[in-house]
Amino acid sequence: MAASRIRQEDRECPLSATAQHVGEWWTLLLLHDAFDGYTRFDQFQQSLGISSSMLTSRLRTLVEDGLLERRPYQTNPVRHEYVLTETGRSLRPVIVALAAWGNARLRPEERSMILVDAASGEEVEPVIVDAATGRRLDDSQAFVFAAGPAASPAMRARYENGTAGTAGTAGTGTAATGAAS
Known part of the structure; x- marks a missing residue:
């Protein structure tokens, strides 16, 4: 881009x-x-x-x-x-996540490429989790973006209370401030 x-x-x-x-x-x-x-x-x-x-x-x-x-x-x-x-x-998890997202929209028999455990050959389901807690990050109620330490005033305004663009559907004010994985 x-x-x-x-x-x-x-x-x-x-x-x-x-x-x-x-x-x-x-x-x-x-x-x-x-x-x-x-x-x-x-x-x-x-x-x-x-x-x-x-x-x-x-x-x-x-x-x-x-x-x-x-x-x-x-x-x-x-x-x-x-x-x-x-x-x-370091971009491999991003590529894996994109492929998994695409495969999740297909029936198993329609998938042309799957992720498997190299040792066992068993198919695995990739998910993105918080490293500290192991909780899945796909829960938009539990994890929201927030302004980080280097945020400009405009970015801080966008993420005030951790509820940018949520139209009242999320935001407990406890948004994580770390980078997304």
Whole structure:
């Protein structure tokens, strides 16, 4: 997503900042392929059926954003591979959650890709939980966004009492102030 497409009031929002890096169709698919072990230009291109110019552009952006590292793997001629950085690897739960969300809307026999335990082969149901309590974060009544320590006055106004956009449906005033996982 181009920076110019982000609303001024959302520039400090971590969701907007994240969408700027990974909110584009090809970017998510490239990251998915990288998590599946693909590292080379031709692997990505064959897997995705993406044009060379589009793939070059997306890989360059992922390297500039620090999600992939470009490393030479051959010297004559020089060829590079694209390896996930620690920051890139930290996006795996996001990709897993997106896939799980998509699969939850399908009947089991319609799912073309599932997440399984590598040791047992058993299908698993990914959920996002609070690290401290183990409670599921998909309960919009129990967990709401709130202004963080660096919030501007506009952001603080938005999240006053932890009830932004809830139209009175949530908000006990006990909103968590940590980053979403």
